[in-house]
Amino acid sequence: MDAFEYRDTTLFCEKVKIEDILSEVGTPAYIYSKNAILARYHELEAAFQDNNVLICFSVKSNSNLSVCKILADEGSGFDVVSGGELFRALKAGASPSKVVFAGVGKTDEEIRYALENDIFMFNVESTNELEHITRLAGELKRMPKVALRINPDIDAKTHEKTTTGKKENKFGIDSIEAEHIIKQSQHRYPHVDICGLHVHLGSPIYTVDPYIHALEKITSLVYRCRDAGVDIAYLNIGGGYCISYTGEKVIRPKDYASKILPFVKKLQCRLIMEPGRFIVGNAGILITRVIYTKKILHGKSFVICDAAMNDLLRPALYDSFHKIWPVNTVIKMPEGENPSEKDMNVGVVDIVGPVCETSDTFARDRVLPVVNEGDVLAIFSAGAYGFSMSSTYNSRPRPCEVLVDGDQYRIIRKRETYEDLIRGEDI
Numbered sequence: 001m002d003a004f005e006y007r008d009t010t011l012f013c014e015k016v017k018i019e020d021i022l023s024e025v026g027t028p029a030y031i032y033s034k035n036a037i038l039a040r041y042h043e044l045e046a047a048f049q050d051n052n053v054l055i056c057f058s059v060k061s062n063s064n065l066s067v068c069k070i071l072a073d074e075g076s077g078f079d080v081v082s083g084g085e086l087f088r089a090l091k092a093g094a095s096p097s098k099v100v101f102a103g104v105g106k107t108d109e110e111i112r113y114a115l116e117n118d119i120f121m122f123n124v125e126s127t128n129e130l131e132h133i134t135r136l137a138g139e140l141k142r143m144p145k146v147a148l149r150i151n152p153d154i155d156a157k158t159h160e161k162t163t164t165g166k167k168e169n170k171f172g173i174d175s176i177e178a179e180h181i182i183k184q185s186q187h188r189y190p191h192v193d194i195c196g197l198h199v200h201l202g203s204p205i206y207t208v209d210p211y212i213h214a215l216e217k218i219t220s221l222v223y224r225c226r227d228a229g230v231d232i233a234y235l236n237i238g239g240g241y242c243i244s245y246t247g248e249k250v251i252r253p254k255d256y257a258s259k260i261l262p263f264v265k266k267l268q269c270r271l272i273m274e275p276g277r278f279i280v281g282n283a284g285i286l287i288t289r290v291i292y293t294k295k296i297l298h299g300k301s302f303v304i305c306d307a308a309m310n311d312l313l314r315p316a317l318y319d320s321f322h323k324i325w326p327v328n329t330v331i332k333m334p335e336g337e338n339p340s341e342k343d344m345n346v347g348v349v350d351i352v353g354p355v356c357e358t359s360d361t362f363a364r365d366r367v368l369p370v371v372n373e374g375d376v377l378a379i380f381s382a383g384a385y386g387f388s389m390s391s392t393y394n395s396r397p398r399p400c401e402v403l404v405d406g407d408q409y410r411i412i413r414k415r416e417t418y419e420d421l422i423r424g425e426d427i
């Protein structure tokens, strides 16, 4: 589990005992490892360094300012999908010249904000959007770089709700239409410089094949554009790089690089990528205290925690698997997804939150050591799409976020209060 490891019977993040953080900040709380984030960023950078790759961290995976700043300080770029994310990235110290902006519904206000800040590139998802950008760019006397987001109609074999590159999905432009747009770009869209192609297939993707398949389609499009006199200098292959949620071995950046780089080299394009989950996913956990245990007569056993779907939505939304294990335990956390029940002190339980929804379930029929009221559990691999997807549903203040660096830690976002819940409301 990279930065999170049991030593003897207790869980550590880097050199800090989770228990020590807990006693100060309480539960539920997100805890991130700075050095795990850096290690992932550097692994990706090293694998693709031949190409002078531009890595744009996907802000929506973890938008905390301190997390973004760690990456900004390393020279990372940022992939934003809203004006609010651009605001965050800039506050965190991002260089605007390394920001790419995607999304099917950019408003004029958001486009103007991005133009005024001279971001690196817009990833454009429709002709209507292109018309808005060229008009606003003309008004502001800008000439933004644009990549057309291609919908390659590829099934990335991920969850139905996280697939984005099939033709029935709302994302991107069909490649035939894109070719048409590019060929008429100079007279129809005079204030934009269409110089890139973008794909993002979904997430998480567990093989390189969908990327290769997309690159094959895009390669022929690049040649057709060049034949028509329009140079495509940038290829953006999006995000979606998988991480291990269950402890299983998964492909690593060098495996992606060895297959992807040949395409980019052959086309002599500069590569842009938009990793989110890969960089922060395994670098964070959510800790939560057991409020009650409950056994239904002749039925299931429930462990009811103080974290809920409003804090970590992935299991409810995508049926995602997260390893869950007590922070203090004499029983070793099993390697795989389905450990045996051999040990006398484990049971099979549903781990749930207090929210009034049946989908408020972190794990079903999960093997867990016997736990009691007050025990604390760690929900692993919660660094991506954890806090950033949180809400205050059921009027639950959101958890705090903590960043560990070596033997130090600090709160990087305070726990919300009841007063925070009603800020801005009027009666």
Ligand SMILES: *Cc1c(COP(=O)(O)O)cnc(C)c1O
Residues within 6 Å of the ligand: 058, 060, 061, 079, 081, 102, 103, 200, 202, 203, 204, 238, 239, 240, 241, 274, 275, 276, 277, 278, 384
């Ligand atoms: C969400 C998203 C990403 C990041 O996906 P990960 O799976 O977190 O790597 C990248 N690009 C776009 C356009 C996205 O919407």
